[in-house]
Amino acid sequence: MATTIEQAPYFLERKEKNLLVVKDPPKFDLESYIANYEGRTRLKRLEHIGMYSSYLAVDALRMAIAEAKHGADENIYISLTELLHSISPKDTMATPDVEWAEKTFKANKLRQEQLESELKAYKNNLIKESIRMGNEDLGHFYYNIGDLGNAFKSYFRMREHCTSAKHLTDMTMRLTFVAIAQRNWLGAQSHATKVDAQVAKNEERGKLEPVINACMGLSHMCCNSFRDAARDFLNVSPTFITADAVAGIKFQKEVLTGNDIAVYGGLCALASMDRTELQERVLSDTDFRQFLELEPHIRRAISAFCSSKYSTCLQILEEYRADYLLDIYLGPAVTDIYHRIRTKSIVQYFKPFSCVSLDEMSKKFQITGEGYAIEDELTSMITAGILDARIDLVERLLISPATNARHVVHSDALKMAQSYDHTLRLRLTRLNMQNAGMEVRSPKADMEKNIDRGEGFGGTLRRLGQGLGGFS
Amino acid sequence: MADSLSICFSFEPTSPNIKSNLDLDRHIRSHVAAVSHIPSSAFLKNIDTPQDFLEILNPSVNSIPYAYTLLHRIQTHDWPKGPKSVPDTFRPGGGSWGKLVEFLESFDPVQMRYIGDVWRRLVEYCDRVARAMGTPGIAISPVRSAMLQLDPSTGTFTSNHLLFMRTCLEAGSYTAALPILDNYIYNLPQNIAKALIEIEGSVPCAETSTSSDFITTRSGHSEKITLADLHEYYMLGAIAYIGARKFKQALLFLEHILITPSANIANGIMWEAYKKWVILGCLVNGAPSATPKTANSSAMKQLRAASKAYDALTEAFQMHGPKLRAQAEVGVQTWAEDGNTGLVSELVDHQMRLAVIKLKDTYSAIPLTHVAKFLGFSMQEAEAYIRNLVARGYLNASLDHTPGPNGSLVLRFYTDPTEGPLAKSEKEQYLELLQQTAQTNKLAEQVKAADYRLSLNKDYLEHVRRLNKKAAASAAAGDAMDVTWDDAEPEEDIMGDLIM
Numbered sequence: 001m002a003t004t005i006e007q008a009p010y011f012l013e014r015k016e017k018n019l020l021v022v023k024d025p026p027k028f029d030l031e032s033y034i035a036n037y038e039g040r041t042r043l044k045r046l047e048h049i050g051m052y053s054s055y056l057a058v059d060a061l062r063m064a065i066a067e068a069k070h071g072a073d074e075n076i077y078i079s080l081t082e083l084l085h086s087i088s089p090k091d092t093m094a095t096p097d098v099e100w101a102e103k104t105f106k107a108n109k110l111r112q113e114q115l116e117s118e119l120k121a122y123k124n125n126l127i128k129e130s131i132r133m134g135n136e137d138l139g140h141f142y143y144n145i146g147d148l149g150n151a152f153k154s155y156f157r158m159r160e161h162c163t164s165a166k167h168l169t170d171m172t173m174r175l176t177f178v179a180i181a182q183r184n185w186l187g188a189q190s191h192a193t194k195v196d197a198q199v200a201k202n203e204e205r206g207k208l209e210p211v212i213n214a215c216m217g218l219s220h221m222c223c224n225s226f227r228d229a230a231r232d233f234l235n236v237s238p239t240f241i242t243a244d245a246v247a248g249i250k251f252q253k254e255v256l257t258g259n260d261i262a263v264y265g266g267l268c269a270l271a272s273m274d275r276t277e278l279q280e281r282v283l284s285d286t287d288f289r290q291f292l293e294l295e296p297h298i299r300r301a302i303s304a305f306c307s308s309k310y311s312t313c314l315q316i317l318e319e320y321r322a323d324y325l326l327d328i329y330l331g332p333a334v335t336d337i338y339h340r341i342r343t344k345s346i347v348q349y350f351k352p353f354s355c356v357s358l359d360e361m362s363k364k365f366q367i368t369g370e371g372y373a374i375e376d377e378l379t380s381m382i383t384a385g386i387l388d389a390r391i392d393l394v395e396r397l398l399i400s401p402a403t404n405a406r407h408v409v410h411s412d413a414l415k416m417a418q419s420y421d422h423t424l425r426l427r428l429t430r431l432n433m434q435n436a437g438m439e440v441r442s443p444k445a446d447m448e449k450n451i452d453r454g455e456g457f458g459g460t461l462r463r464l465g466q467g468l469g470g471f472s
Numbered sequence: 473m474a475d476s477l478s479i480c481f482s483f484e485p486t487s488p489n490i491k492s493n494l495d496l497d498r499h500i501r502s503h504v505a506a507v508s509h510i511p512s513s514a515f516l517k518n519i520d521t522p523q524d525f526l527e528i529l530n531p532s533v534n535s536i537p538y539a540y541t542l543l544h545r546i547q548t549h550d551w552p553k554g555p556k557s558v559p560d561t562f563r564p565g566g567g568s569w570g571k572l573v574e575f576l577e578s579f580d581p582v583q584m585r586y587i588g589d590v591w592r593r594l595v596e597y598c599d600r601v602a603r604a605m606g607t608p609g610i611a612i613s614p615v616r617s618a619m620l621q622l623d624p625s626t627g628t629f630t631s632n633h634l635l636f637m638r639t640c641l642e643a644g645s646y647t648a649a650l651p652i653l654d655n656y657i658y659n660l661p662q663n664i665a666k667a668l669i670e671i672e673g674s675v676p677c678a679e680t681s682t683s684s685d686f687i688t689t690r691s692g693h694s695e696k697i698t699l700a701d702l703h704e705y706y707m708l709g710a711i712a713y714i715g716a717r718k719f720k721q722a723l724l725f726l727e728h729i730l731i732t733p734s735a736n737i738a739n740g741i742m743w744e745a746y747k748k749w750v751i752l753g754c755l756v757n758g759a760p761s762a763t764p765k766t767a768n769s770s771a772m773k774q775l776r777a778a779s780k781a782y783d784a785l786t787e788a789f790q791m792h793g794p795k796l797r798a799q800a801e802v803g804v805q806t807w808a809e810d811g812n813t814g815l816v817s818e819l820v821d822h823q824m825r826l827a828v829i830k831l832k833d834t835y836s837a838i839p840l841t842h843v844a845k846f847l848g849f850s851m852q853e854a855e856a857y858i859r860n861l862v863a864r865g866y867l868n869a870s871l872d873h874t875p876g877p878n879g880s881l882v883l884r885f886y887t888d889p890t891e892g893p894l895a896k897s898e899k900e901q902y903l904e905l906l907q908q909t910a911q912t913n914k915l916a917e918q919v920k921a922a923d924y925r926l927s928l929n930k931d932y933l934e935h936v937r938r939l940n941k942k943a944a945a946s947a948a949a950g951d952a953m954d955v956t957w958d959d960a961e962p963e964e965d966i967m968g969d970l971i972m
Binding site: 426 | 656657658659660662697698699702724727728731732733734735737738739742764765766771832833834835836837838839842874882885887888889890896898901902904905908909911912915918919922925926929
């Protein structure tokens, strides 16, 4: 079955455009994987898997369509059926239930009008709390029907009607939530920071902080700033997994789970930190340890890296590549993260050596046998300045360049002295020119006063002075 | 005749009567006065006989009368305009020409400090003759040695500098100009007040490390210097450096033009200099160099706006691709008009050279076949090209044969800076550092001298006077917190400062 789906026009087209198609079966079980999530993210995650994995596409889409039909978002339902149709046209679920869609559309319209008129009535009454709740209801409604832009606006309109600090935090949390759903990472970051600033140091903070950190980490990761992301993920307290809903949202179900935190945090740390940092801040961190226990292979990969078993580390990660590519948030960043871990491993691996043969390197780092030749990869790393080494293409060796600190210091000193010398000369030349009254001036002034003739400005002034002196 | 001769011999620089510099100064001055009063007929007698003044006098001892003799001989003829107006005896190979050259190469520098105008006349004549004869090259050596003899540092700019540069470029002898060019111009002839010299008690004949003391606007060693002269000298100097393929020095030389004080405006020479400077920056550093901090920023802006074509060129140069060649071809007309065709083609060559040089950052050894493929050359061409680069000192590398029966050629880079053809031992480095230290110390001396001269500048003295006045006034006011104003100085005399 998998092969026929791989040959579906949808995947063929993607392949032609050189877009990502995940052929390998992932390690997770779809049912249990998706059971971790709730709400809209379920649909989105299933859709993501449907779009990328030729192995799971049909199953995922079927689940998604069934799920969508229970919701109120007819648009996503239609697009899911279309996607399924392009992959497996004969599937019974691939033909959309138009009647249902129309019904839902009408019901939504009705509900929207109802909510809007309610809000209008509240506005006429000028009761702040009612207006706030009206806006909130409208926001919830928009979110449910998948109109994220309007949901964001409605939530945002709550701001001026918030009367307590809790209202304000709830609203900002909602905004963060919607921004994440919109994949508006900068917005999510700024709102999460706002929550952080609003919440005082009290019980409330204990509840909110893990969520804020998780959201910040997520948005940093999606913006490709892995070091910041790692820092935020590592700060997430383990209470995150069991925390109550914040502002009516169960972040650990509707955005990212504890498992996700372990994977994201672990990978980001691996991509951005050196060995001692990994040891101290990731492996020995009691808080993050609890997350890592959820995903033991990440823990294994990090310990392998720390104990210099780079090929083991890369191997573990490689095994899970398909899984991560199918993750809605991690997917786009996986290639970059893996590349960074890989280059870092190579640099770390080479550090203690003065000379390594290229064949040895390729044995260690080209486990899959895919990709380009190791020397090309090394060349690009050296050119980019990541790896300080030279390649001997004749003996097929990677050589650490000889350093001669004394020589470098001497030649640097000489260079610096020369440049100082030159600067001083330029200044003295300029000073001499000024002293001699030499200055480049506009041609007009030049013609009138013939100033370039050595006496210059000073001379003119003196003559002027003499004239005045004679006058008085 | 005898009288004149005895006058000529009346001065002996090493005579035991001269005990101090002041004595020497007095002697020389009276000697100059006496010699200058000898009628010109005395100098013109007995030409080409053993009684000829030029035969009797020793140019390195009796320099003053010797110079006057030559001057009078020259003045009997017209200033040469073409080959025909050069008198036979002054033609290269002629008797007087030989004497002139001998004099310029062996005169006593201390005596020549006193008769700057005569000395300059002789230098100019030598130069003029060579040019009029259409062989400017023959003047280079005598003029250069005359300049170096008078002032071993040649650091005070004179009109002779410019004359010399023009001659060198006309003759196409770029390397011949280097001894003068390598000396930094640390001083322009200044107008030092007579009163000041008297106060200082310094005399031109005193032993001094800087020539600013004896080459002044009054000494006659130079014509009046204008900014245009100075610019021209720097420009010609840079061209000579380029001709000698010393790009770094040329780059630094041009910066002297760019930092000219300016009323927010640039002139034509600065523009020319800027265009060359941009290309040279790429040739030397691989990227346009940073503008000198002291340059006038709005002038630089104007220059940049006027030289867009060159900016495009350097951009293409940094991009490493065929774009540079295309840019260079498109702008052929522009480069030709600006006289930069040679530099541009050098830039194109250098791009490829740089690409090869950069290989050393990646490889320690690479088969020549790879290099040939990389350059798009055949093996023979690649080998010749690489050998050339190594020989010219661009690469610290060697071409070796791999051992074995069918060994191929391998380009091997030396990663250790103390190995390979360009290696520098620590001792060499140490010597270089010492040399640099000496140079910097010398420069510090020159700066000190300049600073001293500036502190005697009229404007500066005025400024100090005002400062003192202000300080005194504020000190007086600070005592009693004087709030009244009518018993202070009646009125500041604005005009008073100007009348001097």
